[in-house]
Amino acid sequence: xxxxxxxxxxxxxxxxxxxxxxxxxxxxxxxxxxxxxxxxxxxxxxxxxxxxxxxxxxxxxxxxxxxxxxxxxxxxxxxxxxxxxxxxxxxxxxxxxxxxxxxxxxxxxxxxxxxxxxxxxxxxxxxxxxxxxxxxxxxxxxxxxxxxxxxxxxxxxxxxxxxxxxxxxxxxxxxxxxxxxxxxxxxxxxxxxxxxxxxxxxxxxxxxxxxxxxxxxxxxxxxxxxxxxxxxx
Amino acid sequence: xxxxxxxxxxxxxxxxxxxxxxxxxxxxxxxxxxxxxxxxx
Numbered sequence: 226x227x228x229x230x231x232x233x234x235x236x237x238x239x240x241x242x243x244x245x246x247x248x249x250x251x252x253x254x255x256x257x258x259x260x261x262x263x264x265x266x267x268x269x270x271x272x273x274x275x276x277x278x279x280x281x282x283x284x285x286x287x288x289x290x291x292x293x294x295x296x297x298x299x300x301x302x303x304x305x306x307x308x309x310x311x312x313x314x315x316x317x318x319x320x321x322x323x324x325x326x327x328x329x330x331x332x333x334x335x336x337x338x339x340x341x342x343x344x345x346x347x348x349x350x351x352x353x354x355x356x357x358x359x360x361x362x363x364x365x366x367x368x369x370x371x372x373x374x375x376x377x378x379x380x381x382x383x384x385x386x387x388x389x390x391x392x393x394x395x396x397x398x399x400x401x402x403x404x405x406x407x408x409x410x411x412x413x414x415x416x417x418x419x420x421x422x423x424x425x426x427x428x429x430x431x432x433x434x435x436x437x438x439x440x441x442x443x444x445x446x447x448x449x450x451x452x453x454x455x456x457x458x
Numbered sequence: 459x460x461x462x463x464x465x466x467x468x469x470x471x472x473x474x475x476x477x478x479x480x481x482x483x484x485x486x487x488x489x490x491x492x493x494x495x496x497x498x499x
Contacts, residue, residue: 230496237492244485251478269464274473281477320484324477331473335466433481440488447495 229450233443240440247433254426262422274332276422280430281324282350286388287434288318289357293385296378308374309449311381312364313441315357317434322354337401345398349391356384 226234258276265272291314299307329347330340341347360380367373395404413420 234496237496241489248478248482248485251481255474264463266463269466270470271464271466273470277473277477317484320480323480327476327480328473331469331476335464335469437485437488440485440492444488444492444495447492451495451498 227450227454229453230447233447233450236443236446237440240436240438240443243436244433244440245436247429247436250429250432254422254429257422257425262418263416265419268336271332271335274328275419276426278325278328278332279423280426281321281328283427284430284434285318285321285325286391287431288314288321288438289353289384290388292318292357292360292381293388296381296385299374299378300382303371305370305374305449308370308378309442309445310438311378312361313438313445315360315377315381315384316441317437319354319357319361320437321430321434322350322357326351326354333401342401344400344402345394346391346400346402349387349394353384353387353391356380356387360384 254276258273262273262276264270292311295307295311295314298304299311333342334340360377363380364373364377367376392405394400395402415423
């Protein structure tokens with residue numbers, strides 16, 4: 226085993242472990258959401274989708290924000306580790322966005338009467354998802370590592386700029402989407418059982434982000450080690 | 459639950475199934491890529 230491969234394995238195994246622990250903890254979130262939190266009177270059981278949708282959105286926005294930050298740092302420092310992290314965070318962010326963009330319409334259908342509406346929050350979020358699909362396609366199509374890192378860093382920074390705009394879009398535009406109930410200037414506006422469950426779920430989704438991004442980063446290290454091996458094609 | 463509370467458990471169940479399917483599916487696919495990369499050495 227080469228030193229690079231050993232380094233990759235030292236990153237991959239903790240990443241896998243953290244991801245599995247987080248998925249087990251997600252089962253605990255289900256228990257809390259179904260057994261501990263009250264049923265919301267106007268929305269019924271569909272309101273409990275909130276405990277998955279909001280933390281998934283949180284993790285997606287954290288992912289894409291970190292893509293932008295590490296991309297900007299890459300353009301400054303030219304450290305390939307920053308580019309690897311940005312690529313890992315973008316891919317994991319797309320997975321969390323997929324959860325956000327499927328659970329959202331499943332909630333919207335019984336509450337709004339429609340799966341989707343082209344308002345600012347939803348449209349911008351879908352645009353961000355496609356932007357990072359494009360980011361991953363760009364990375365797959367450019368073979369020179371330095372060029373790939375530079376081009377994708379620019380896209381990553383542009384994507385990050387959308388994140389605060391998406392958060393504020395519910396204040397800036399008329400929208401069906403509910404306004405923030407936790408991340409707002411005043412105190413959270415929900416019963417304590419709901420708030421506790423939401424916070425636990427957010428911690429679990431953040432842990433899952435850490436696990437998945439560590440595993441994906443380890444994969445990038447392993448791929449680089451394979452490409453640098455003397456017998457590589 | 460008050461009598462006027464909507465009965466929409468099916469939507470909740472759908473979301474509670476879809477979310478782990480996406481996340482576990484991604485983890486399994488990622489692990490497959492890791493295994494292939496490490497085995498190709």
